[in-house]
Every structure is written in C-alpha cells, then in structure tokens.
Amino acid sequence: MKTRTILFLICLLFTTQINANDIEDNEGEIIGIIIDKETSEPIPYASIALISSNDSSIITGVITLEDGSFRLEEVPFGTYKVKATYIGYSPVTIDNVVVSSKNKTIDLKTVMISEDITQLDEAEVVHERLRGEEKIDRTVFTVNDQTRKTASSGIGLLRNIPSVSVDLQDNVMLEGSSNIQFYVDGVLRNKDYVAQLDPELIDKVELITNPGVKYSAEITGVINIILKKTQRYGVNGSVTAPLFHPKKIFINPSANIEYGNQNFRVYVGERSHYEEFDVKEYSKTIVDGSISDSPYEFEQNTNGRYIWLYSYMNAGIDWFVSDNTTINVLGEWTKYKNPIKDFLTTNSTIREEVQTNYFLTDREGVDNSDNYYLSLFLKHNFAKEGSELTAEMYTNQHASNIENEYLDTYYGAPSFEDISTVVERNEYTDNITNTLEFRLDYTFLTKNIKHELGLREQIQGMENQFLKNNTIEAITGEEAENFEYTENRHVAYYNASGKLNDFSWQAGLRGEYSDINIQDTSSIDYFVMLPQLTAAYKLADNKNVKFTYRRQIIRPSVYNLNPFETYIDSLQIKKGNPDLKPTHIHRLELTYTQNFGNNYISPKFFVNFFNDGITEITRVSEDGLQLISQENIGKRFEYGVTLSTSVQFFKKLNINGNVSVYNSSIDDPSGLSLEKNNQKVSCWAFLNTMYITKVGAFFVYTQYVSPQITYQRTRSRDLLMYFGYGAGTEKFQAVLIYNPFIKNFRYNKMVAEYPGYYWEQYQEINIHHAFAIHLTYKFNFGGKIKKLERNAEYEKNESEGAL
Numbered sequence: 001m002k003t004r005t006i007l008f009l010i011c012l013l014f015t016t017q018i019n020a021n022d023i024e025d026n027e028g029e030i031i032g033i034i035i036d037k038e039t040s041e042p043i044p045y046a047s048i049a050l051i052s053s054n055d056s057s058i059i060t061g062v063i064t065l066e067d068g069s070f071r072l073e074e075v076p077f078g079t080y081k082v083k084a085t086y087i088g089y090s091p092v093t094i095d096n097v098v099v100s101s102k103n104k105t106i107d108l109k110t111v112m113i114s115e116d117i118t119q120l121d122e123a124e125v126v127h128e129r130l131r132g133e134e135k136i137d138r139t140v141f142t143v144n145d146q147t148r149k150t151a152s153s154g155i156g157l158l159r160n161i162p163s164v165s166v167d168l169q170d171n172v173m174l175e176g177s178s179n180i181q182f183y184v185d186g187v188l189r190n191k192d193y194v195a196q197l198d199p200e201l202i203d204k205v206e207l208i209t210n211p212g213v214k215y216s217a218e219i220t221g222v223i224n225i226i227l228k229k230t231q232r233y234g235v236n237g238s239v240t241a242p243l244f245h246p247k248k249i250f251i252n253p254s255a256n257i258e259y260g261n262q263n264f265r266v267y268v269g270e271r272s273h274y275e276e277f278d279v280k281e282y283s284k285t286i287v288d289g290s291i292s293d294s295p296y297e298f299e300q301n302t303n304g305r306y307i308w309l310y311s312y313m314n315a316g317i318d319w320f321v322s323d324n325t326t327i328n329v330l331g332e333w334t335k336y337k338n339p340i341k342d343f344l345t346t347n348s349t350i351r352e353e354v355q356t357n358y359f360l361t362d363r364e365g366v367d368n369s370d371n372y373y374l375s376l377f378l379k380h381n382f383a384k385e386g387s388e389l390t391a392e393m394y395t396n397q398h399a400s401n402i403e404n405e406y407l408d409t410y411y412g413a414p415s416f417e418d419i420s421t422v423v424e425r426n427e428y429t430d431n432i433t434n435t436l437e438f439r440l441d442y443t444f445l446t447k448n449i450k451h452e453l454g455l456r457e458q459i460q461g462m463e464n465q466f467l468k469n470n471t472i473e474a475i476t477g478e479e480a481e482n483f484e485y486t487e488n489r490h491v492a493y494y495n496a497s498g499k500l501n502d503f504s505w506q507a508g509l510r511g512e513y514s515d516i517n518i519q520d521t522s523s524i525d526y527f528v529m530l531p532q533l534t535a536a537y538k539l540a541d542n543k544n545v546k547f548t549y550r551r552q553i554i555r556p557s558v559y560n561l562n563p564f565e566t567y568i569d570s571l572q573i574k575k576g577n578p579d580l581k582p583t584h585i586h587r588l589e590l591t592y593t594q595n596f597g598n599n600y601i602s603p604k605f606f607v608n609f610f611n612d613g614i615t616e617i618t619r620v621s622e623d624g625l626q627l628i629s630q631e632n633i634g635k636r637f638e639y640g641v642t643l644s645t646s647v648q649f650f651k652k653l654n655i656n657g658n659v660s661v662y663n664s665s666i667d668d669p670s671g672l673s674l675e676k677n678n679q680k681v682s683c684w685a686f687l688n689t690m691y692i693t694k695v696g697a698f699f700v701y702t703q704y705v706s707p708q709i710t711y712q713r714t715r716s717r718d719l720l721m722y723f724g725y726g727a728g729t730e731k732f733q734a735v736l737i738y739n740p741f742i743k744n745f746r747y748n749k750m751v752a753e754y755p756g757y758y759w760e761q762y763q764e765i766n767i768h769h770a771f772a773i774h775l776t777y778k779f780n781f782g783g784k785i786k787k788l789e790r791n792a793e794y795e796k797n798e799s800e801g802a803l
Contacts, residue, residue: 026076026077026101026499027074027075027076027077027099027104028075028077028099028100028103028104028105028106029071029072029073029074029075029099029104029105029106030050030071030072030075030080030082030097030099030105030106030108031069031070031071031072031105031106031107031108032048032069032070032082032107032108032109032110032111033064033067033068033069033070033109033110033111034046034048034064034068034070034084034086034111034113035068035110035111035112035113036112036113036114036115037112037113037114038114038115042064042066042067042068042069043064043068043086043089043113044064044065044066044067044068045063045064045086046063046064046068046070046084046085046086046089046113047061047063047084047085047086048061048062048063048064048070048072048082048083048084049061049082049083049085050072050075050080050081050082051080051081051082051083051093052078052080052081052541052542053078053079053080053081053095053096054541054542055542055595055596055597056081057595057597057598058142058144059080059133059142060072060075060142060203060204061142062228063228075099076099077099077100077101078098078099078541079096079097079098079099080097080098080099081093081094081095081096081097082094082097082108084111084113086113088115089113089114089115090113090114090115091113092111092112092113094108094111132162132593132595132600132602132644132646134536134544134546134591134593134602135504136497136499136504136505136506136534136536136546137208137211137212137497137506137534138206138207138208138222138224139163139206139207139209139593139602139644140204140205140206140207140226141161141162141204141205141206141207142203142204143157143160143199143202143203143204143205146690146692146697147160147199147690147697148199148200148202149199149696149697149726149727149728149733150690150697150699150724150726150735151199151726151735152199152240152252152726152733152734152735152774152776153195153196153197153199153240153252153254153271153774154194154195154196154197154198154199154202154225155170155172155191155194155195156199156735157199157202157205158172158194158205158223159688159699159701160656160688160690160699161205161207161656162600162602162644162645162646162656162657162658163175163207163209163642163644163658164205164207164223164658164686165658165686165703166701167703167720168250168720168722168737168739168767168770169250169273169275170191170195170252170273172191172223173686174207174209174220174221174222174223175209175221175642175644175658175660176658176660176684176705177220177221179218179219179220179221180219180220180221180222180223181215181216181219181221181222181223182194182222182223182224182225183222183223183224183225184197184224184225184227185224185225185226185227186224187377190332192271192312192314192334193314194223194225195252195254195271195312196254196256196269196271196312196314197225197227198238198778200778201227201228202225202226202227202228203226203227203228204225204226205223205224205225205226206222206223206224206225206226207221207222207223207224208221208222208223208224209221209589209604210532210534210548210550210587210589211532211550212495212506212508212532212534212550213493213494213495213508213509213510213530213531213532214441214452214454214493214495214508217510217512217530217552217553218552218553218554218555220552233260233261233262233782234259234260234261234780234781234782235257235258235259235779235780235781235782236257236258236259236779236780236781236782237255237256237257237258237778237779237780238254238255238256238776238777238778238779239254239255239776239777240252240253240254240255240774240775240776241253241774241775242772242773242774242775243772243773243775244771244772244773245769245770245771245772247276247278248276248277248766248767248768248769248770249274249275249276249277249770249772250273250274250275250770250772251272251273251274251772251774252271252272252273252274252772252774253271253272253274254269254270254271254272255269255270256268256269256270257269260318262320263319263320264317264318264319264320265317265318265320266315266316266317266318267314267315267316267318268313268314268315269313269314269315270311270312270313271311271312271313272309272310272311272312273308273309273310273311274308274309274310275306275307275308275309276305276306276307276308277305277306277765277766277767277770278303278304278305278306278765278766279302279303279304279305279306279763279764279765280301280302280303280744280763280764280765281300281301281302281303281304281345281761281762281763281764282300282301282302282761282762283299283300283569283759283760283761283762284297284298284299284300284758284759284760284761285297285298285299285571285572285626285757285758285759286757286758286759287620287624287626287756287757288756288757289756290755290756291620291622291755291756291757292620292621292622292623292624292756293622293623293624294351294623294624295351295352295624296349296350296351296356296624297349297350297351298347298348298349298350298571299347299348299350300345300346300347300569301345301346302343302344302345302346303343303344304340304341304342304343304344304363305341305342306765307338307339307340307341308337308338309335309336309337309338310334310335310336310337311334311335311336312332312333312334312335313332313333313334314330314331314332314333315330315331316328316329316330316331317329324380324381324382325378325379325380325381326378326379327376327377327378328375328376328377328378329374329375329376329377330373330374330375330377331373331374331375332371332372332373332374333370333371333372333373334370334371334373335369335370336367336368336369336370336371336400337366337367337368337369338366338367338368339365339366340363340364340365340366340367340404341364342362342364343362343363343364344360344361344362344363345360345361345363345569346358346360347359347360347361347569347570355413355416356413357410357413358410358411358413358416359408359409359410359411359570360408360409360411361406361407361408361409361569362406362407362409363404363405363406363407364404364405365402365403365404365405366402366403367400367402368400368401368402369398369399369400369401370398370399370400371396371397371398371399372396372397372398372399373394373395373396374394374395374396375392375393375394375395376392376393376394377390377391377392378390378391378392384444384445385445386443386444386445386450387442387443387444387445388442388443388444389440389441389442389443390439390440390441391438391439391440391441392437392438392439393436393437393438393439394436394437395434395435395436396434396435396436397432397433397434397435398431398432398433398435399431399432399433400429400430400431401428401429401430401431402427402428402429403426403427403428403429404426404427404428404567405424405425405426406423406424406425406426406567407422407423407424407425408421408422408423408424408425408570409421409422410422410423421472422472423470423471423472424470424471424472425468425469425470425471425567426467426468426469427466427467427468427566427567428466428467428468429464429465429466429467429564429566430464430465430466431462431463431464431465432462432463433460433461433462433558434460434461434462435458435459435460436458436459436460437456437457437458437459438455438456438457438458439454439455439456440454440455441453441454442454448498448499448500449496449497449498450496450497450498451494451495451496452493452494452495452496452497452508453492453493453494453495454492454493455491455492456489456490456491456492457489457490457491458487458488458489458491459486459487459488459489460486460487460489461484461485461486461487462483462484462485462486462558463482463483463484463485464482464483464484464485464558464562464564465480465481465482465483466480466481466482466483466564466566467479467480467481468567481564483519483562483563483564484518484519484520485516485517485518485519485558485561485562486516486517487514487515487516487517488514488515489512489513489514489515490512490513490514491510491511491512491513492510492511493508493509493510493511494508494509495507495508495509495532496508502537502538502539503535503536503537503538504534504535504536504537504538505533505534505535505536506532506533506534507531507532507533507534508531508532508533509529509530509531509532510529510530510531510532511527511528511529511530512527512528512530512553513525513526513527514526514527514555518561518578519578522578522579526582528553528582528584529551530550530551530552530553531549531550531551532548532549532550532551533548533549533550534546534547534548534549535547542594542595542596543592543593543594544591544592544593544594545590545591545592545593546589546590546591546593547588547589547590547591548587548588548589548591549586549587549588550586550587551584551585551586551587552584552585552586552587553582553583553584553585554582554583554585554614555582556577556580556581556582556614556630559576560576560577560580560614560630561576561577561578561580562575562576562578563575563576563577563578564576568628571624571625571626572626572628573625573626573627573628574627574628574629575627575628575629576629576630577629577630577631580614580630580631580632581612581632582612582614583610583611583612583613583614583632584610584611584612585608585609585610585611586607586608586609587606587607587608588606588607588608589604589605589606590604590605590606591603591604591605592604597648598647598648599645599646599647599648600644600645600646600647601643601644601645601647602643602644602645603641603642603643604641604642604643604644605639605640605641606638606639606640606641606642606662607637607638607639608636608637608638608639609635609636609637609638610635610636610637610638611635612632613632613633613634613635613636613711614630614631614632615630615631615632615633615710615711615712616628616629616630616710616711616712616713617629617630617631617633617672617711617712618712618752618754618757618759619672620756620757626759633668633669633670633672633711634666634667634668634669634670634711635666635667636664636665636666636667636711637664637665637667638662638663638664638665639662639663640660640661640662640663641660641661641662642658642659642660642662643657643658643659643660644657644658645657645658652691652692652693653689653690653691653692654689654690654691654692655687655688655689655690656687656688656690657685657686657687657688658685658686658687659683659684659685659686660683660684660685661681661682661683662681662682662683663679663680663681663682664679664680664681664682664708664709665678665679666678666679666709666710666711668711672712672754673711673712673753673754674753674754674755677709677712677714677753678709679709680707680708680709680714682706682707682708682709683704683706684704684705684706685702685703685704686702686703686704687700687701687702688700688701688702689702695727696725696726696727696728697725697726697727698723698724698725699723699724699725699726700721700722700723700724701720701721701722701723701724702719702720702721703719703720703721704719704720705717712752712753712754713750713751713752714750714751714752715748715749715750716749717746717747717748717749718742718745718746718747718764719742720742720745721739721741721742722737722738722739722742723737723738723739723740724736724737724738728776730778731777731778731779732775732776732777732778733775733776733778734773734774734775734776735773735774735776736771736772736773737771737772737773738769738770738771739767739768739769739770739771740769742767742768743766743767743768744764744765744766744767744768745764745765745766745767746762746763746764747763747764747765748762748763749761749762750762
C-alpha cells in the first residue's frame with residue numbers, strides 16, 4: 001500500500017499550477033501563400049525550403065497545399081532564407097527572415113512566382129544532405145526526396161539515416177542495439193507498421209539513444225518517424241510486388257488501402273516477409289579430464305533449407321470527433337512460421353583420439369505462432385495551449401507452439417557402417433500469453449517548463465505446456481510439464497524540461513512496482529526508482545554539447561524463467577531459471593554535434609555499468625553432459641566512443657555512417673570463465689554510400705561487427721555488403737538490392753570456454769548473387785486530411801525474428 005502511495009504522489013507532483021506557454025519557447029513558425037504572378041492563381045505542390053543564412057544549408061521544407069498555402073513549423077529562433085520553387089517557374093528567395101521571441105509567427109503573406117521561359121541547359125543533380133539537428137532528448141534528421149527514392153518502405157528508408165542499420169532481413173539496429181522501440185508521430189507502433197509506411201509521407205526521423213522516463217525502462221533506444229503534416233482523403237493505397245532469385249529469397253510483398261474524409265478514416269494493410277536459403281550449421285565441443293571422468297570431442301555438421309515466413313495485417317478506424325479529440329480502434333494479426341524440413345546432421349564423438357560414436361540426426365518440425373492485438377486509443381487537446389491528455393487500453397494474446405521430431409540413427413563401431421540403434425525423439429511446446437494494459441499520459445505547461453506525467457497498469461499471464469517422449473526399440477518414455485507465470489506491473493513517471501538562454505535541461509523519475517507469481521509456489525515483488533537527467537549547451541548555431549544519465553532495468557523474460565529442459569543435441573540440454581533477478585544498468589553519454597557546410601558529425605563518449613547481468617552459462621557434469629542455463633553473474637563495465645556522420649562529396653556522393661569502438665570488462669566471482677576472455681576491445685561499423693544520378697540513386701550498404709564478449713562467450717558475424725538502386729515517379733517505384741560478392745554469410749558465430757571446456761558453433765547461409773526487386777504502384781484520389789494518431793504495442797516471442 002505504501003508503494004502504491006509513492007507512485008500516486010509522483011503522478012500528482014506539480015499538477016496544481018497550470019499556465020500555458022509554448023512548449024519550446026525558442027521556436028516559431030513561417031507561413032505564406034504562393035501565387036502565379038500572371039494569373040493570380042494559387043500554386044499547389046510548390047516546394048518551400050528553409051535555408052540557414054549561416055552556411056546556406058537546407059534545414060527543412062514543405063509542399064504547398066491545394067490553396068497554395070504553406071506552414072514551416074518548429075523553426076528555431078534565428079535568421080533564414082525562404083526559397084520557393086516549382087517546375088517551369090523561376091525560383092524566388094526571400095532573405096533575412098528573422099524568427100525571434102518577439103516575432104514568433106512570420107507571415108510572408110503572398111509570394112509571387114513567374115513562369116521561366118529561359119532555355120535551360122542539362123540539369124545538374126545535387127543531393128541535399130541529411131542535416132542532424134540536436135534537441136534536448138533526441139537528434140532529428142530531415143529526409144530529402146533523393147533519400148526517399150532509394151526505398152520502397154519505411155524500414156528501407158531507415159538505411160539512409162546515420163546511426164541506424166538495416167540488414168537484408170530487415171533487422172533494425174540503433175547504434176548497434178536491436179533493443180529499440182518504434183514510434184510514429186510520437187505514438188508507439190511496431191516495426192511492421194513502420195515498414196508499411198510510404199517513404200513519400202515521411203518528413204523526419206528522430207533518434208533517441210538514451211530514452212527518458214516516459215519510455216519503457218527496458219529499451220536502449222527509440223526511432224520516431226515524423227510524417228508530413230497532411231495526407232490524402234478519398235481512396236489511397238499502394239501495392240508492392242517482388243522479383244527474386246528462385247533459390248535465394250528475401251522479399252517483402254505488401255498492399256494497403258484507405259478511405260477517409262474530414263470526419264473519419266478506415267484502413268487495412270498487409271505486409272509479409274519471406275526468406276529461404278540453403279543453410280549450414282557446425283558445432284564442436286571439447287571436454288578434458290580436468291572436469292569430466294570421460295573427456296571427449298564432439299562434432300556436428302548440419303545441412304538444410306532455411307525457411308522463415310512472417311505476415312502482418314492491421315485494420316482500424318480513426319474518428320475525428322472534433323479538432324481537439326481523436327478516437328482510434330486498431331486491430332492487428334501477426335503470423336510467424338519457421339518450418340524445418342530435411343535438416344540432416346552428422347554427429348561423431350572422439351575419446352582418447354579414437355572415434356567411439358557416429359550417428360545421423362534427421363530433424364523435422366515447425367515453430368508457429370499467432371499474435372492478436374486490439375486497442376482503443378483517445379487523444380484530447382485542452383483549450384490551454386500545451387495541455388494534452390492521451391489514454392489507451394489494449395489487449396493482446398500471443399499463442400505459439402513449437403514441435404520438433406528427431407530421428408537418431410546410430411552406427412556401430414568399429415566400421416560405423418551397420419545400424420545399431422534407432423531412437424525417435426519428439427518435443428512439443430504450447431504457449432499462451434495474455435496481456436491487458438492501461439496507459440494514461442498528461443502534458444501541461446507552467447511558465448517556461450514543460451511537465452509530463454503518466455501511469456501504466458499491466459497484467460500479464462502465461463501458461464506453457466511442454467511434452468517430450470523418447471522411443472527406443474518400441475519402448476516409449478513420456479514426460480509432461482506445465483509452467484505458469486503471472487505479473488502485475490504498476491508504473492508512474494514524471495518528467496520536466498525547460499530552457500534558459502543557450503542551456504537546456506530535462507529531468508525525470510520513473511517508479512515501477514512488479515508483483516510476480518511463478519507456479520503458485522514462488523512469489524517475487526520489487527520496487528525500483530529509475531531517474532534520468534539531460535543537460536545540453538548550445539556552443540554556436542551549428543555546435544552543441546550534451547550530457548545524459550539514465551538508470552535502466554532489464555527484467556528476465558518468461559522464457560528465461562521457464563525451467564523446462566529442452567534438447568539441443570545428445571550432449572547439450574538447455575533450461576531456464578525461475579530465480580533470476582532483474583539487471584540494473586547505469587548509462588552515461590557525452591555527445592558533441594556539429595553541422596558544417598554539407599556535413600554532419602557527432603562523436604559520443606559513453607559509459608555503461610551492468611549489475612546482476614542476466615547471462616547464459618554452461619556447466620559440464622562429471623559424465624560430460626552440458627547444461628546451459630541463465631544466471632545473474634558478476635558485473636560488466638563498458639566504455640567507448642561512437643561516431644555518427646553524414647558527409648557529402650562532389651555534390652552527388654553522400655556517405656552516412658556510424659562507427660563505434662569500445663572496451664568491455666567482466667567481473668567473474670564464480671570462476672566459470674577464462675580470465676583472458678573477460679576483457680576485450682570491440683567495434684562495429686555501418687556505412688551507407690549513395691551516388692545520385694538524374695534518374696535515380698545507387699547505394700552500397702556495409703555492415704561489420706567484430707567479436708563481442710558476454711560471460712563465457714564471444715559472439716561475432718561476418719562482413720555484410722550489398723548494392724542497391726532506387727528510382728521512381730509519383731505513381732511507380734522500383735528498388736533493387738543485390739549481393740555480388742559475399743558467398744557464405746556467417747551470420748552468427750559463438751565461442752564459449754572455461755577451464756577444461758571449449759565449444760564453438762556457427763550458422764551460415766548462401767547469399768551469393770541473391771537479389772530482390774520490389775516494384776511499387778501507388779494510387780490516390782483526393783486532397784488532404786488531418787494527421788493520424790494510432791498506437792500499436794505487444795510483447796512478442798523472443799525467439800521470433802529473422803537471422
């Protein structure tokens with residue numbers, strides 16, 4: 001009761017004084033109308049660019065509406081040029097446009113442009129750079145037209161954003177981490193919804209690498225997609241169809257359609273991701289006599305066909321009750337399927353330099369799941385400027401089942417030619433997880449301070465049934481287990497932010513109370529306070545420095561807690577640990593950002609300290625059996641430097657990149673790892689090189705991750721490089737991705753060792769000359785409507801995802 005009282009008091013803090021001023025007191029807006037000088041008719045779809053008077057760089061831009069009007073919003077105080085351009089007309093530039101605290105709304109009134117009848121030479125292609133704008137809690141990149149042409153989806157467009165990497169399987173990472181959330185216009189979505197977005201609708205991309213207390217305490221980053229301020233009414237949609245290599249497949253077909261007017265909007269969309277490659281897996285284990293009475297070497301070689309199918313569908317209604325109130329109902333269905341057919345593994349054991357065992361394993365099975373999500377979302381803007389309330393209730397059911405059938409055929413020594421024993425093994429897991437959550441967020445202003453506070457109430461229950469049996473010489477042994485897990489989570493947060501001259505600040509506190517029940521026999525509850533603090537200083541118009549501190553928590557998932565013993569091979573068994581505690585992380589960042597000429601550069605120094613880290617660990621019994629489990633072991637310390645940049649060469653060549661070098665050090669109180677493996681300098685690099693032509697854009701994407709350590713383990717993957725080309729018109733678009741060089745891509749290699757034990761494993765797929773061409777057709781009938789606001793969130797099976 002005391003804990004809930006504390007949470008409630010956090011939410012009530014500072015709510016007694018409500019006076020409305022601008023959220024950002026250093027920002028204004030520029031408005032106007034573009035008119036044909038000869039006919040006095042408005043010019044729709046003209047381009048309006050906001051240009052810095054200091055370095056002539058393009059900061060942002062908009063397109064005029066059908067009545068010729070435009071509005072440039074969130075313009076920082078300063079002096080600018082406004083340039084209006086339209087095909088067949090001479091451009092017009094308005095100099096010395098000053099936005100200040102005394103004049104926050106600049107009305108350019110009527111801007112006249114005239115037809116250009118001059119004979120023009122061949123047009124020169126110039127690539128507008130991606131400008132990075134630093135704000136107190138995020139970095140904002142404005143998307144340009146050439147960048148949009150290189151992508152057929154919202155996920156594809158993210159390849160061009162510094163600090164973001166997207167591989168062939170559409171896995172997205174922010175500064176090397178995949179533990180991120182996606183937002184659209186500040187509302188939580190999932191990656192599949194972002195993938196459905198038309199790149200032409202995306203105006204900006206915001207990157208938050210150290211999220212504040214409003215966001216989930218378990219994530220390391222946020223990508224927020226900002227859409228253009230208007231969308232079409234009437235009937236709109238698109239269809240994307242792929243062409244691909246018949247034996248090396250990675251495709252993303254999709255289709256969506258919507259209908260809307262000034263009062264409502266209905267929509268439905270579908271997107272699938274399909275992969276199919278030849279796959280090879282290899283593992284080797286060495287156990288010596290210092291830890292086992294029966295030392296051995298065990299080697300496995302597997303060949304098969306990898307298939308992965310993911311299908312996502314959503315449908316919803318947006319009801320614009322009034323100018324201040326919006327209601328949305330959203331439903332989603334997600335289907336995941338990973339069939340395994342004809343996976344054949346050769347297994348051999350060597351003891352005292354003599355082969356003592358040889359058998360073949362034929363594996364078939366399927367990993368299948370369905371996710372159902374339904375939400376009701378409400379947003380209301382109060383009369384006082386800056387006051388806003390959002391509320392959401394959602395329910396989610398995740399149902400999955402995993403079935404594996406193994407046929408082990410043993411061959412007798414010494415020739416290993418005759419069959420000695422046949423063993424049939426079957427494992428079946430059935431899981432249902434139900435989640436119900438309510439969210440409430442309120443924002444208001446007092447003088448020059450923005451206040452945000454909110455509540456989260458979540459109830460989650462899981463039931464997992466596990467069945468396994470072994471059949472040897474017609475004798476069957478069967479075991480059945482059941483695992484139940486429930487959690488009630490109560491969350492409250494408060495955040496305040498403001499600005500004084502060139503100094504900006506943000507401070508927040510998040511409180512979380514969790515009540516967990518496992519198997520009706522074990523009960524855990526804990527309360528944690530999670531602070532966050534950011535301070536930023538503007539050194540000049542194009543230079544900023546920022547410091548951020550955040551405390552983070554990583555809870556064990558139900559899959560980490562599940563105590564079932566699952567079979568990996570004849571010598572390895574894996575199980576969860578119901579006694580796991582959460583991991584607590586302290587994160588510090590010091591970031592410097594500068595825009596100069598056509599370049600953006602942002603070096604960052606960071607420090608991460610992990611306590612009670614949840615890590616995978618292997619122990620070997622005296623008879624040589626390997627048991628893999630999860631434990632809270634030791635402490636981990638990381639520090640390093642990350643460089644994000646966008647550099648332009650020769651007006652047509654642009655390189656966006658993110659490079660990090662860091663040192664990891666692990667404390668080992670248990671002595672179950674080698675000292676030489678507890679400290680390592682690692683690096684990763686993601687580069688996207690783009691060359692602009694008159695008809696499209698060529699790009700080369702490069703991804704490299706060096707070996708990285710966790711407790712007992714070192715993980716690595718090969719260099720990945722692929723080429724692409726994108727071009728299109730208003731209605732049609734084509735994007736090609738092609739891999740000409742890399743043959744067998746080793747996407748995961750793991751090495752684990754401690755005194756007396758060594759294990760290595762890798763998986764690789766043949767992607768040589770793999771290609772995919774995505775052809776998109778867009779259709780629309782109508783003008784403009786309001787911006788949409790919807791929400792989508794659910795918890796997925798951790799095992800799901802591409803390679």
